[in-house]
Amino acid sequence: MVMHEERPHRTFAEDVGVRAMLRPVNQQPGSTRLAARRVRDLLRAEIRRGAFADGRLPAESELMARYQASREAVREALDLLRRDGLIERRRGLGTMTIRDEYLVPGLLPPRGDLYETYLPGGHVTPRVLHRAWLPAPDAVVAHLDGVAPDDDCLCIDYVLLVDDRPTGVFTNYLRAGEAARVEQQLFDTDFYSLLHDSAVTPTNFDLSLQAGTADDCTATLLRIRPGAPILLWEQTIRDQNGQAVDYALGALRGDVVITLGGIPRIDLTHSLPPRR
Template sequence: MHAWGSRSDEDDPQDKTLRRLQDLIRFEMVSRADEGRARLPNEPLLMRTYDASRDTVREALRRLVEAGLVLRRPGLGTLAIGDQRKLPTDLPPPRTPLAEHVGAVPGRPRVLFWGLVPARPVVARELDGVETGDPCLCVDYVLVRGDQPVGVVTNYLRAGEASLLDETAFDSDLYALLEHAGIGFDAFDVAVQASRADRSVAPLLDVEAGEPVLWLEQTLRNGEGEVFGLALCHFQRELRLDFVGISRTRRRTAPPEV
């Protein structure tokens, strides 16, 4: 039986209460953005919803302003800054552009480089059947939503798949380009980490050097499970990836002794 109460072993319980309130308001902001609403509830409603004093709510909102997540204007209320929608991480269905899949405004990628390069050891380790020095296609581009840059992406593709691609057909996203070439892709592996924009990435993303960004590594697999593509990406910090349906790994058992 649970005994409802409170316990804190932290130095400043009030500050931790503020942190938790900030997190709840930020999560509500995201939920409202998914519904197409950018404005947060007013202070009295937030006070009632979270059973918090006016001073506590105002301080939580002030900290969200400091973090660059909301904007407060007299007469307008509290507005979310940037795009806070969740973006699905699953592969788009056949014949569906990525922009349509994630509910974004389409834009034509800005290609920075397209050409064959020798596979460096770290690339060769990821791409099945590729040795160091083997040719692979490097596609370096800025991913655009509408007319706004959202990511800087460098793809490395095996020469076999690369030979089927038509550069002139690269008008939306890599998935659509692969599908246009008849290249099947059934799965991918991804890793995401917080990072900062350096002096080469910052101008491409239209941010200041040192601003937070998302670093993402992705490998694409074909129907046979072979990795044929590697992507290294820097994304705007507003990008929110929605991972759903992740199952729990079953305990591995030792093979039976023969």
Template sequence: MAARGHGPGGAHDAQVRRLRDLLRSAVLRGRFDGGQLPGEAELMASYGATRATVREALDLLRREGLIDRRQGVGTHVVVNAVLARMAEAHGAADPMADSIFNRRMRPRVLDRSEVPLPAVAAERLGAPPGAPCLRLEYVALVEDEPTALATNYVLFPEGERLLAPPFDSDWYALLREAGLRFGESEFIMGCSAADPATASLLAVAEGAPLITFEQVIRDPDGRPFNLAHIHTRGDRFLFVSRAVRATP
């Protein structure tokens, strides 16, 4: 039966979009040996696509900065995406596990200073505006490549304990080294286009899509003490979330 309801753009645009999505998934998950994609003829046969569809899908990936195409050389992957479980992103994974948030990430600190708590942050943390807090802002690097920009507002006394310890790995390692424990981590996730300053810090084009997180961390008694705004490169991180339906 013929497919119906292609909507705006028509059947050809839909085929390009779907092939782009399939190839994007394979690229980011490292499914091509040596990072080399099959030739156009093989992709046409594998996906039942026309040459025009294959070329347009590959061009979309090239414009995203995921692949490079050179005549006589072929098509190669130019990214090394990180696959991370959401429990790792929350800081709830085993600290001894081989996690991207366990000694495989390092920060480039942009700001680490005591500041008055901004009003919006105060509302999220249930604290008085203008109260002393630590503002700690950094670019997270993986293999020396910028992957995320994070701005944290940490209430005192926790913030005071984070002023001095060396910050040479991930955020959760810093909390552990300062002797801080937390009971809950909450994310609100969205997306945004990279503004000029963020684009420069993350080495992406202005307007590039970024995954955004607003994170609130609570202590073991349920008191919120940390608010973070995080902008993450979607072409460098894949977050895995898994849920199992409860048996009635």
């Protein structure tokens, strides 16, 4: 005899609840929320380019007219910017911008020019944390040309300071041939200038950026709170012969903006992995 397990009886309310959980949910945000997002993004861009010279944002009514948005959408946009730490409401003054963003060009400076020449402002100096020779780790071997496992490379950990304010923390792994020249130089400005001064000509680089959050060590070095947004940095620098000579990993503060301009349309098919 086949025994059938007796299923517990569900009430009508429980049955309706189960069906509700299984019903597809519309994840599309409402029109007000979408409008708030657009206004937030436009205001963020205006703040970045310095459109509000005295740091004061226009009144709600002016923002509504400027962006053709409802009062609710404008207020939600301002709340989003406030939560991002970009603005705050001050008694008697109105809504003020409170955080600067650092615009950093994502291009190599011309030979002989300091990187800081192309920054909106600020003097660039490194605070070296560690500088030593070590056997190249596998990840470094995979990114540098002509480097075999356990070949020596020069490892440099440093904090990049702009006007003594920590902006990024990096670890560079430099190929032995180039490192032998770099080792003799004083590292007192940007890394590209250090290479130039060592007769190493950086010609181009590959760069990957990814959103992340700061661990305790990174937070301490960058003077931000643990868990704060950061940009994770991965870079491979090539010399004039197309050789990958340096591999770098690091993190930038969340208020750093990497700018790229004049990007040409090129054929990338040769660099794309084949489809399987």
